């Protein structure tokens with residue numbers, strides 16, 4: 448019997464081969480259903496990994512497990528070589544300082560202004576900054592997401608797309624080493640989507656971040672992906688370069704790239 | 706937490722399969738089965754839900770206590786919450802405080818006149834205000850105003866993932882959101898009670914003056930000549946408990962809210978119901994204890 452070796456996909460050339468996240472045989476279910484059955488994946492240093500998958504396929508659950516907002520039922524998750532499940536509260540706190548998490552829903556703090564929203568993680572993660580440095584940093588990221596004028600607004604005064612961009616700003620303001628973007632461009636117009644995609648690339652280059660980008664937006668995937676993974680039915684359905692996905696004859700994959 | 710509890714629930718339910726084999730009946734040696742009705746299972750499930758709820762609450766309180774006495778107290782947020790609690794309830798408490806005293810004076814006056822004991826009015830009103838009316842009515846109003854506010858606010862923060870967002874900013878939400886709120890309520894509600902007592906006495910002076918004629922200074926000194934330490938101290942102590950319970954229940958209900966938007970309303974509503982009930986129960990216990998002393 449011939450055993451064909453499945454070729455492992457090399458990450459983009461610029462990356463060193465070091466893994467920053469390694470997930471093995473992750474399983475996670477809830478009361479009614481098994482969401483992730485057996486997911487293994489790696490995120491290499493400096494790459495943008497795009498995760499595709501149908502709605503409800505457990506993409507958000509996957510990245511929530513990485514920062515341990517959800518506890519996996521089984522399997523291991525290593526971030527920077529540390530097993531996430533075995534960390535105590537302090538260790539987890541330290542690890543989370545290195546990870547930026549963009550919530551699908553934005554999750555802006557309703558009771559705070561935009562400025563306070565951005566200050567919140569800055570004050571807690573970068574404790575040695577002066578007020579002047581904080582203000583500069585906030586202005587810089589707001590400019591990056593094109594919303595300098597929103598500084599003193601409350602989240603309830605913002606449009607859906609503006610909220611999305613502010614929460615992106617809140618995530619990148621602390622220069623995390625790993626970024627987990629949950630649908631960064633959903634609900635945005637094509638122009639703003641493009642800007643966000645290039646912002647993601649800029650962040651990647653400037654701060655050498657490694658990112659997982661969950662998206663349905665193929666344009667965003669095209670702009671940002673070094674490598675693509677598709678989740679289906681609780682498992683990794685396909686993994687590879689974006690071009691391989693686009694050329695694929697598989698019906699499921701094709702339906703994503705119409 | 707409660708999801709875990711649900712898992713346990715289900716595993717227990719699996720063990721009680723709906724069909725129970727009965728020892729073969731001697732006369733007709735066939736095996737018989739009896740079916741337990743759905744209701745029986747509902748009851749078993751309810752009992753388990755209740756017990757796991759109780760366990761959840763205890764775990765919550767233990768964790769909270771631990772976090773309260775650990776390092777990095779969120780002082781700024783605590784002050785902000787104190788202000789919020791006081792500020793939110795102040796207008797309502799002011800109005801009720803005055804009316805409480807007014808009504809009490811107007812109602813008791815005829816009876817006292819009948820016995821020729823009008824001079825007892827200030828002392829009597831002050832004692833009933835300070836001992837009972839002030840703390841309980843203030844606490845009930847705060848349960849409605851502050852408890853529901855906390856339940857709704859934390860519930861919506863939970864639903865919209867703001868609490869998760871805090872957690873990934875390596876901020877401990879229990880410390881930041883809950884410890885500060887519970888302490889703020891514990892500290893501010895006794896102050897609000899004292900404030901309501903004060904206004905209540907002013908109100909009762911006004912009430913006494915509708916038909917009588919007494920200067921405020923006289924009324925006030927008459928009132929306070931009757932009040933002893935034993936009237937005052939237990940009331941203050943019990944106000945602290947009222948505050949703690951209102952904060953705890955509001956925060957617990959909000960923090961453990963479910964995933965949908967409807968759970969925000971449920972959290973707010975059940976916070977009010979439960980904390981009002983607990984206020985009354987604590988009051989009952991407190992009265993019994995003071996009575997024994």
Ligand SMILES: Nc1ncnc2c1ncn2[C@@H]1O[C@H](COP(=O)(O)OP(=O)(O)OP(=O)(O)O)[C@@H](O)[C@H]1O
Pocket residue numbers: 477478482500501502503504505506507508509551
């Ligand atoms: N905290 C939770 N409790 C119970 N079920 C959950 C929870 N979080 C997610 N689920 C369930 O897990 C499944 C996967 O959810 P998830 O949010 O990961 O989907 P998704 O792939 O991100 O979809 P979308 O593209 O729509 O965001 C859904 O069926 C959802 O109902």
Ligand SMILES: [Mg+2]
Pocket residue numbers: 506507508551629
């Ligand atoms: Mg999602």
